[in-house]
Amino acid sequence: MVPAYRITRLTSDASVIADLSELLIHIVANGGSVSFMHPLTSEKATAFWKTSLAAADRGERVVLGCYDGDVLAGTVTLLLDCPPNQPHRAEIAKMMTHVNYRGKGIASALLQAAENIAVEQGRTLLNLDTAADEGAAGFYERHGYTKAGIIPDYAFKPLGGLTDTILYYKKIGKNDSLNS
Template sequence: MPTRSPPPAPFIRPLATADAPALAGLLVETVASGGSVSFMHPLDPARALAFWQAGLERAAKGELIILGAFVEGELAATVTLVLGLPENQPHRAEIAKMMTARAHRGRGLARALLSEAERHAIAAGRSLLVLDTASEEGAAGLYEKQGFVFSGEIPDYALKPHGGLTGTLIYYKRLPPG
């Protein structure tokens, strides 16, 4: 029986303006499949594109780092590291908009992106990461395996993309000094 080769390793890099259409497509797919990432289904592709164009402008100013994991040249997953926080929070960063294309789930892309985001946070002098994820169908297990500590749950925090309320789970992770 022939041995199956492992999937190709992802290429991870910070994203730029030219990546906005691929990010928009991933966002529309994520929302359509029930991902709780701030938008309701159906998400207009033009609205998704405008969201990512604004985010990439913030990234160009150093307020965010939007990372993409590419598999065979295709954007397969993304995560955003929010650095532009209020002046009384210069020691922390926030993980946001973790999304993996359905066809690429279960391949370790989210873990690789989180590790890269942590590396960027440490390089930026951050000592604390925070994030939230939906109580239902969120990525709590992934975050806990990556060393994030559950802090609490807020019930009925947001609407799910197809309707109905979901709570949100709050996590944090202390980072080693850079």
């Protein structure tokens, strides 16, 4: 990743919510499968990030942003609020890099930062899902995630048409060798 980029934990702030909303709308418009359909309204995107950052403020998740100066180039969310019988697990979600910033290592750096936080929090298992069509399966496999399975016709792509989803997991932290 270019050294000038800065990865930071995001908290509830009007300008941060505006940046995240703009990025989410852009990603969905460009075919990114991140739970929303195109066209995504500013109201829906803002409501999503307000709720997400409120959860981050409560420590239930970590939302990371990668900034190039004042421009939000990418983001990822680490979901920490797991059920009582899964205190060792966390989930990677809402990984996205602005089209103009792709291929510069931003998502890789965000993923590494999220994994480091998960380890700090004592988590030993990460899971995630990604669309089979135009998703990020290859990206996660390069980063050591193991394919657990495929659910057919799981979700609509943002521009229409069903896609399978692929489930991934990765063991992390001190216990990864013990658990494998």
